[in-house]
Amino acid sequence: MPAPADRLTALHEGILDWFAAHARDLPWRDPDCPPWGVLVSEIMLQQTPVVRVLPRWRAWLERWPTPADLAAAPTADVLTAWDRLGYPRRALRLQEAARAIVERHGGEVPADPAALRALPGIGEYTAAAVSSFAFGIPETVVDTNVRRVLARALRGEALPGRTLTRAEMAAAHAAMPEGADRANAWNAAVMELGALVCTARSPACDRCPVREVCAWVAAGSPPPEERPRGQAWAGTDRHVRGAVMAAVREHGRVPAAQVRDAVVATGRLGAHRPEDAQWERCVAGLLTDGLLVRHDDGALAFPG
DNA sequence: AACTCGGGGCC
DNA sequence: GGCCCAGAGTT
Numbered sequence: 001m002p003a004p005a006d007r008l009t010a011l012h013e014g015i016l017d018w019f020a021a022h023a024r025d026l027p028w029r030d031p032d033c034p035p036w037g038v039l040v041s042e043i044m045l046q047q048t049p050v051v052r053v054l055p056r057w058r059a060w061l062e063r064w065p066t067p068a069d070l071a072a073a074p075t076a077d078v079l080t081a082w083d084r085l086g087y088p089r090r091a092l093r094l095q096e097a098a099r100a101i102v103e104r105h106g107g108e109v110p111a112d113p114a115a116l117r118a119l120p121g122i123g124e125y126t127a128a129a130v131s132s133f134a135f136g137i138p139e140t141v142v143d144t145n146v147r148r149v150l151a152r153a154l155r156g157e158a159l160p161g162r163t164l165t166r167a168e169m170a171a172a173h174a175a176m177p178e179g180a181d182r183a184n185a186w187n188a189a190v191m192e193l194g195a196l197v198c199t200a201r202s203p204a205c206d207r208c209p210v211r212e213v214c215a216w217v218a219a220g221s222p223p224p225e226e227r228p229r230g231q232a233w234a235g236t237d238r239h240v241r242g243a244v245m246a247a248v249r250e251h252g253r254v255p256a257a258q259v260r261d262a263v264v265a266t267g268r269l270g271a272h273r274p275e276d277a278q279w280e281r282c283v284a285g286l287l288t289d290g291l292l293v294r295h296d297d298g299a300l301a302f303p304g
Numbered sequence: 305a306a307c308t309c310g311g312g313g314c315c
Numbered sequence: 316g317g318c319c320c321a322g323a324g325t326t
Contacts, residue, residue, distance in 0.1 A: 045321040052312070053321090086310030093323080123323045143321045163305065191321060200319060201315075229317085231308080242310050268311095289309090307326075315318085 001218050010213040011153060012177040012186065018209035019189030022196070026050065027058065028133075029188070035109035035134035037061050042126045042133075043094045048085050050195070056085055068107045070098040075304035079291065080249055088245055088291055093121025111135035129187070138183035140173040145194025146187075150175060152198060156215035158224035159200065235272045240282045243268040248292065248300055256298030259283070 002010060027033060028041035040060055044053040060081060064070040070078065075095060082091035097119040101109060109130070110116055116127035128139035147160035150172055160168070176183045197204050205211050205221070216222070233239055240263075247254055247262040254262045260279060263269065274282070283300070286292040293303045 042321065047309090047320055047322055048311080049313085049320050084311060086312085087322090089309070090323085121323065125322060129321070141321085144319090145321065188321095195321075227318095232317090233311085234316090238309055238311090245310085285309095305326100308324090309322105311320100313319095315316105 001215070002213055007154075007213045007215075008175060011175070011210050012182070014210040014213070015189045015193055016177070016182065016185055019185065019192055023188070023192055024050075024196075027054070035111075035130065036065070036067055038134035039097075039109050039130050040094065042129050043090055043121060044085055046090060046126070047087060052085065056081070056083055066107065067098040067101040067109065070095055071102045076302035079245075079302045083249070084246070086242075089289055090121055092290055096120040097122060109134065111137060113137070113139050132184045132187045136180060136184055138176070138180045138187075140169060140176065141187035141191070142169060142172045143191060145191045145198075146172060148200060149190050149194045149198045152203075152216035153210060153214045156219040156222075158216060158222055159227075162227075234270065237278065237282050237285070239269065239272065240274050240278055241286055244282060244286060244300070245291065248302055253295075253299050253301040256300070259300060
């Protein structure tokens, strides 16, 4: 196994060359894609796989090609267009961000990571990603793919820890190659390697360009440690909230007396039948979150 | 640091 | 059925 500095050099060459040959042809990577398209893609890709984002992203950019277009749209249209991408509050934040871009930045997506970070729904990852991918500013981009690739290649760990630490960010920054162009390519390349080869469950090490210098492979590819159970799904508030949103998407407006029947009729609840308290908690939460409004007659609908 | 917040496809 | 996915915001 090489010394750390040599390993880093080998990783740079191996991953950058691999990316040049194997990168997916994603529309938001097109040099002609405007920063707005990159921003929309990053929001949609938060916790949602590429294959599900692609069709929604195309329709979105065609319908709202600039921040000003989205800022002026009825929020109900925005939520409907979000469709089933999940976490619909992201759609609200994206429209709020578009309005802030119009008000604070003259309608142009800002390049500065701090200005991006100040927009609704944009955290440390997304701010860095937009700066790097849309504007060529070599910020340190660390998503779940980057965390996993670096955990394996540099530290020999099967999977990264539960939360991103400052030490991990510093290590990711230190691992970047010199030069803005190479650093920006590196950001995309490590993510792509994690998405296509160095995957969470069944990494394709036989196709990996850097298996010779990977600390995890060198250690014999030890299995990950037991991790605490993730959130359950069936019957949770998230499940019920999603079904309520689906009912409103399908009908546009759901009379108060028909809410439960309409939601059950979506088929999304399976066999689960919420208790009164859960119905009320979920609808109240959606109203509080601004994802629904209640009309004077009690009917539920999307806002605006 | 731990929690909530969708949804679908795959093992 | 559990697990994972280009995370963010709140507590």
